Amino acid sequence: MPGQLAALLTLLLALGVIGEIGYLVVWRAVREMPALIDQFVATVQGVRDKLQGMAQNSPQLNQLTNSVTHWLQRHRSDAIGLITTGAGYTVEAVTALVLTLFISFFLLYDARRIWGWLLRAFGEPYRTRVDSAGHAAWDAITGYVRGTVAIAAIHAVVIGVALVLLGTPLAGPLAVLVFFGSFVPLAGAVVAGGLAVVATLGTGGWVPALILAGVILGENQLEAHVLQPLIMGHSVRLHPLAIGLTVTAGTLVGGVIGAVVAVPVAAIVYRALPVLTGREEPQTAVSPAAPVPAGPR
CATH class of the missing domain: 1.20.1440 (de novo design (two linked rop proteins))
Structure with missing residues (x-):
């Protein structure tokens, strides 16, 4: 296979694998995050009920567990938005990604000549x-x-x-x-x-x-x-x-x-x-x- 084509296919394959993994992770997280928060709230309430019997209905305990439960319910959409916002940051990194692909392509295809060019800066005894x-x-x-x-x-x-x-x-x-x-x-x-x-x-x-x-x-x-x-x-x-x-x-x-x-x-x-x-x-x-x-x- 020609060197240019081999380097290009290598970059496309790596980019496709990384992109697919990122998509699956974000998609699964967005889809399952509401259910995860609901289960977490139920667990917090269950722990509160058990601790209430041990602490004889402590007002401080009720206040703490209510605060945690209300915070989770109030920030349920914020958690999903945080994930989607993190995914949106990848769009802002397009310039860096293009530069990385550009450099990686030439390192894959022409690294031997690039390294030889760098060695020319050194004299013969040290080369x-x-x-x-x-x-x-x-x-x-x-x-x-x-x-x-x-x-x-x-x-x-x-x-x-x-x-x-x-x-x-x-x-x-x-x-x-x-x-x-x-x-x-x-x-x-x-x-x-x-x-x-x-x-x-x-x-x-x-x-x-x-x-x-x-x-x-x-x-x-x-x-x-x-x-x-x-x-x-x-x-x-x-x-x-x-x-x-x-x-x-x-x-x-x-x-x-x-x-x-x-x-x-x-x-x-x-x-x-x-x-x-x-x-x-x-x-x-x-x-x-x-x-x-x-x-x-």
Whole structure:
């Protein structure tokens, strides 16, 4: 297949998959949100009735539960509007999306020549070392993306199955939210799963919510002690402690965005810096500026 056509089809396929997932999540959320709020209100009222018997009809308890119930009922349409407004923000990002697609197309189609053009800025003694460091950095970011997607998929499948078995509404959108939240190592799945726990509490009560919370905490321990060492440790060659400290530092410096980019940046520096400083010998690599040697396929 010609390179231009392959790059174009790759972009269209990726855009179609992401757009379809976003549409399904928003459509399901808008459709099921009223029923979810009604169930949450019923749960709050049921908890109030139980607590009233224990607290002997406390006026403060009645006031608190009435305030929660009235707030949910009053902001029922606002919750739906918030979802549709969030979907509308995607229209405002058309310019950024077009620019991203434009850059991605040329990186997919002509990355070899672009990298070779960048290498021309370095003299001959350093060009090989910079080339090797670039390949090491690319290997690090590739391993990070693959490892993160694998871990996020495991979290989404396990928590999604648990939501379906517990009968929680919006199981699909919540599982997608957990998937994207898992791109923040160690903490993202727990934070995104907290919303699933709240939804389960409002629709199923305390027992299903506690079961789901136990599943999420178990998933977090599985990630910290099994998935991170086996998958991410092998992919980016960083110890789980280093990953945790890096995520913490990135969160303090840049918030959520800092937490997302902290680990890949640390992996790139860890892999590329020794080559640049001469502490490791440059690995033999075919420069993107040079033609690919012919060989058996």
